[in-house]
Amino acid sequence: MTPRLVLIATCVLVCGLLSAPAPAEAYVGPGAGFAFVSSIFILLFTMLLAVVTLLTWPVRLAVQKIRGNRALAASRVKRVIVLGLDGQDPELTEQLMDEGVLPNFSKLRQQGSFHRLRTTLLAESPVAWTSFQTGCNPGKHRVFDFLVPNRKSHLPELASARVEPPKRTLPLGPFRIPLGKPLITAGRRSQPFWKTLGDHGIVSMILRVPITFPAEKFNGTLLSAMSVPDLNGSQGTYYYFSSDTDEQLTMTSGVRVPLEWTNGVARGVFTGPENSLRASGGELSLPFEVRAGSNGHAELDINGVVHPLKRREYTPWITLDFKPGLAMTVTGIVRFYLIETAPHLKLYMTPINIDPDQPALPISHPFTYAIYLSKTQGRYSTLGLCEDTSALNEEVLNEDAFLQQTYLIHEERERMFFDALDKTSRGAVVCVFDITDRLQHMFFRHLDETHPANRGRDDKHKGAIRKLYIEMDALVGRTMEAAGDDTALFVMSDHGFKPFRRGVNLNTWLYRHGFLAVKGDGPTGADMFGDVDWARTKAYAVGFGGIYLNLEGREAKGIVKLDAVKQLKREISDGLRALVDKVEEVRPVREVYDATEVYSGPYVADAPDLIVGFRPGHRVGWASVTGGIGDEVIEDNTRYWSGDHNFNPPDVPGMLFSNRPIAVDSPGIMDIGPTVLDLFGVAVPSYCDGQSLMPAEADADTEDATKTRSGSARAAAL
């Protein structure tokens, strides 16, 4: 009997039973009852919607025509696609185009244009992508780095967003019922170009552009990216379950859960987010059990569900339900990666991502957009920095596992991106892919044979970056296919990439030169300025190149008087410029910038006082980033994180491809937003530092004439 006949027979049988002359058969109970009642409801509802849509279609078309004509009257395009490939290096791209392995990039260059794209100071994603979206220099949008110091405590904190629990709670026995939502403050100021577009009736779909958390209201849809926390409130805390007590690992970004692996069974409990519902606080926990299976596989029993764990494969997203009390549930999602079951059990778990199916924080606009994506495409990573570079750096994951994870995330992003293209016939689609940044950070050592990070490591993934660029070329090809003639396509990166061979511990240098003082006999290696004697400290470094003066009246324990600022800046700048790396026989500092000279706008006072522009190969040392004082001023970088972009910005430009020619010879990242506005016929706001790369009048210009123009003329010096 064919399946078709079975179906027909089943239908006939059901119809027969339903038509039997008794009331009992009119109902088939909950379950099937729901299925049919809700299906009929959905069908009726959808039919009603369809009828309403069709009946109102002429009216809507007319309104759209009028609105659209108004919105798109001066528009030169129907659609703009910005495909962001975070950190894709123009030099490497050009090299591979010359080798002929990037045919789509080459085609795009031939059809339209290819340029290096001036990046921001600092040359890093939070700063650059914020300048991209606002068209402003950091002095106007206030995002100067990943980390900035809290002027009251001097402690480093995230520059882009702050999440605090609701201020008011209702005590109820052992519980504290929150009266309101968590308080989320965005660090970014100014306004993204898609908000301006929306105000003019042009709808945008924005996917995973860094520094878009919390998601702000505008006329379009947006999914947040960088700075979305995990359920623990951190920027990504992974878990490592291991029965190997002899294993020596230095884990600073993960939680190690020791297990006993007896007769192929391990039971344990791990802790997740803080229980903010209980007055006594504490962390929510989940018990679990791992049982060994055959061929090195296992199974995981958690939340009453058994999940197969295949050796060296990621599980699909698994939902974790934490119970804080009062019948409430806090839901997160994770993937597991079984490293081994013999002789020890070693199991990795990703940071607990906010569940997009029921988001605990505003990770999208509208709030339902995250849910829409989850329902139609399956669950996906929501964490800001979702590729777990820390787990590889700390050698919990190996390169294979990291690659697998990164490509899984990339597949999710691609699905979202092409869905957005499918849903947008008019308007802007912007999507940033992070894989280019994360893989280059972790695999750049393979492009530099003498890199210190190569010591003792194999070159199995020597071709990882080449393969990555080829994959991106294929993505560009698919995007070009989806873009029609009336679509302006931009493929861009926010900065380039170079090897990160040596770390320069700025706080160590400041300490050794008397600008930073410590308590006791000397630095103990404490993080977060644990050793610092603020009463005698004139300057300190936080983040990826910023140096802050301990200014009286600004810093809580400031001692530097205003009239000493100029001299102090000069001393530090001159000293750093003169610094020599005796091992590599180079001066690691190319330039030291004075914030008041390179930034403009109302937030310059919040910027680091000095910003160090490093020569490629040298970057801020790991200890210095979070306020530590390392043993050495300059030391080898032996971590997997072997490539970087926090160098002197002119040395690490981004790239810009377009399917149209551009009218300047030196475009900057601040020009992209204004260009999109201009293409849609929307006036570029006066506060923007960038300018259109495709002004209408340029269409008639000759090629020679365009060569004389320069992008973002009003922008800061860089």
Place this chain on the structure above:
Amino acid sequence: MGALVNLINSVLTRIFDVICWPFRALPPIWALGVISFASGIFLVWLFGKTSDQKRVREVRDRIRGNLIGVRLFQHEIGVVLSLQGKIFGDTFRFMGLALVPLLIMLVPVLLIMTQLQLRFDVRPLEVGEPVLVKALVREASTLDGTITLEVPEGVTVETPPVKIRSTREIVWRLRVDRPGDHALVVRVGDEVLEKRIVAGRGWGPAAYLRSGHTLDTLLYPGEPPIAADHPLEAVEVAYPPQDLSLLGIRVNWLIGFLILSMAFGFAFKGVLGVEV
């Protein structure tokens, strides 16, 4: 087949008697509520076990997602219509996925319904309340012979029988003066058939039809089926309808069961981890 159905009915009737026993002093809506609760949970659990939950979840999620999409992409008419098409397709796909569980669930639902009908569709007679008793003969010619109704003490036949040839029926009007479960005997020539009649015991099982058809035996439990060679095809006592009310509102037992079981099932589907 008839014997098997009779056996199942007997067992189920006993089980439901036990379930209803604690509620006999309360209005019948209480018992209906408890049975609806238990049925709701059981049937949702059964749906979970008999359906492809992974695919059901996928399809339901897609429907929900695309419904959100219709709202999100209002400005794109083409997209909205395309999403509506997808919702249509997925709804039929979902109904397809529910077909097999539906077939399986028909069996327990039918059995539960018959027991509910036995208890909540009609009510036993009140003492002194008149009632019609109707016998259906297999052959109209049987009506030409003698058909008598013998009643026990405490039951009075109020009217002589009325024969209706066109429908092969003979009808009496009775009155029950003594509470209890009485046996009426319909005599057709040498053949006799017993039919129970209940009066004055509050609410409880009241089988209004005793029949020779297997399907009727299934649908109207409470008494054994009539033998196939018996001249009578069915005997029916026209009990008055059961008066079910909730918060002063009259409720049909079927509607009440439908709403209550769905509500309980819906409330507990999350606990049971079942997608419906």
